[in-house]
Amino acid sequence: MQKFFSREAWLFYFKHPAVRWNVCYLLLLTIISLCFAFIFNWLVGIVVLVIALVGGLASVKQLRRLVIDANEYLNHLLYQIKQGQQEALLEMPMGMIILNRQHAVEWINPYMARYFSLKRVVGKPLAEVDQELAQLVLQHADDQKAQVVSWQGRQFEFLVQNKNHVVYLMDVTKYEQISKQFKREQIFLGNIYLDNYDELIQGMSDSAVSNLHNYVTSEINKWATANHLLMKIIDDDNYLIIGHEASLQALEKKKFKILDVIRENTSQRNSPVTLSVGIAYGESDLVRLADTAQNNLDLALGRGGDQVVVRSKDKPARFYGGKTNPMEKRTRVRARMISQALRELISQADQLFVMGHKNPDMDSLGACLGIRRIAEMNGKECWIVVDDEHQHSDIRRLMREIDNYHGIKDHVISPEAAINKSTSNSLLVMVDHAKESITISPALFEKLQNRLVIIDHHRRGEEFPENPLLVYIEPYASSTCELITEMFEYQPREGKGLNKLEATTMLTGIQIDTKSFTKSAGTRTFDAASYLRSAGADGMMIQAFMKEDSHSFMERNHLLARAEISNSVAICAGEEDRYYDSVTAAQAADMLLQIAGVDASFVITLRSGNVIGVSARSMGDFNVQVIMEKMGGGGHLANAATQISGQTIAQVKETLLGLLKQDPVDETEETEE
Secondary structure: OOOOOOHHHHHHHHHOHHHHHHHHHHHHHHHHHHHHHHHHOHHHHHHHHHHHHHHHHHHHHHHHHHHHHHHHHHHHHHHHHHHHHHHHHHHOOOEEEEEOOOOEEEEEOHHHHHHHOOOOOOOOEHHHHOHHHHHHHHHOOOOOOOEEEEEOOEEEEEEEEOOOOEEEEEEOHHHHHHHHHHHHOOEEEEEEEEOOHHHHHOOOOHHHHHHHHHHHHHHHHHHHHHOOOEEEEEEOOEEEEEEEHHHHHHHHHHOOOHHHHHHHHHHHOOOOOOEEEEEEEOOOOHHHHHHHHHHHHHHHHHOOOOEEEEEEOOOOOEEEEOOOOOOOOOOHHHHHHHHHHHHHHHHHOOOEEEEOEOOOOHHHHHHHHHHHHHHHHOOOOEEEEOOOOOOOHHHHHHHHHHOOOHHHHOOEEOHHHHHHHOOOOOEEEEEOOOOHHHEOOHHHHHHHOOOEEEEEOOOOOOOOOOOOOEEEEOOOOOOHHHHHHHHHHHOOOOOOOOOHHHHHHHHHHHHHHOOOOOOOOOHHHHHHHHHHHHOOOOHHHHHHHHOOOHHHHHHHHHHHOOEEEEOOEEEEEOOOOOEOOHHHHHHHHHHHOOOOOOOEEEEEEEEOOOEEEEEEEEOOOOOHHHHHHHOOOEEOOOEEEEEEEOOOHHHHHHHHHHHHHHOOHHHOOEEEO
């Protein structure tokens, strides 16, 4: 009875609501029954009282048994839990090490002891027991989640509880092997396209065409078989390849030598064929995989062809090839089709806006003038968006000359005015660039990005608008002015043609971009120059535009004096606290190529906005584009640049030197953006 009325027992009774309310209910019911019984008859009351006492004693006995059984159950459960914890520590398939503050081993479980060959390790410093494991503990002491590490030739999920000085290791070698095997066996899709096949076979006999096609197909098939790929012919100039990612990794290590094999062997046959390849991986949806592969092929073609683009979803692209200067493969048919498509878009728009890139040059502004004239010939108003800041001396001279042509001057507006004038039916034309990040007015681009036309002669990069209405990117062209000049042949004759200033500016753009027709100038370039000359381009005015002021002249010579030449590469780094104009830096890079033995030049300078600019040039044998892409920029094989924020000139120079060591002059074929 004493145990029943003890504090622990009553706490048990009243701790649980079900017990508490049942006891109170029965006690209240008993008292009420006794009261009514004694009121009715005292004998009945005594009988009820006796029954209540007997029932109460029985209840007390049962409750006492309940308390004893509950305590026994709890004690047994606690014992089982403790025993389970001890057995888990000893038998669980996970290594466990407890260290003291001095990183000496205080205890290890039997599972962990197997990795120490059952040697005695308790009491010894961990570094003395296993130096590699001690290094892992130090490296991952602050990790919040378990990391997969390699130790003793196996893979472990590794976690350090720094607060409690406990180290956990779980062997996941089997699962890592399964994961790697799954990744190796994932499917990739690739599209192979013969860049210039249609142009090559024109004029060839049927037998020669058949021999060329059979040779190319045979080489691609042998390459596919050797690399465990499935190859299928889609068309005369299009192939499909399917393989596992393990094969793709092997191909990337070899840098897709099939490009060189096809190009070199077909060149010996006087029918040089180049390949463009788009490869996609990392998708379980085959439809999306095929779409990505096609997009990658488009990117390879937009960059000039003769290269491979490898990219998976949400990852940067990797580029291989692109070592050679692109051959001139444009046809007048394509120029006519683009010109007619542009006329249709102009007719559907209420007005046009045309803009080039930041820090505009003659090619950019000349292209803007050409588009304005095409719009006028089609009866539409076109506004040239120009930023008055950061203009070089030749652009300032051109703008002063434009003041004498009121028809043009009245259509030159600021980015802010362009945003206010634009409507949902306006058409935006981006010339000489295809990146939002370098356009004059990103805000105008955002507003009219669904009504966009792109005309450019630079290789296409990963940063590219999503849904332009018309894209005319020809890396084979010398300049954007050349592309736009070809369009005039297909414009309405009743409209006014180019005036003297427009023709002169466009010819100046071509002349500057071709280094006076010595670089990237094909037969079409001279045709365009001839047309502009007949339209009134003035040679004396061109010379006046190309003159430079004394300050720029001295700045360029100052840069040239700081040049360092090593292994056929000239690197010129400006002073850390001195600003240089971008055009001056580009001119310095061009002049360094005139030095005997220099195949490539890089000029690193501080630009306005506290960014570090790098201008890169080469004679064509050295691919400066891939180097600049690795540094966040882009451009052409022989003409590229980049801008970097948050670094010093010395740091950028060190990064450039590191990249040049990775990609020597004769092996600049891979880049990752």
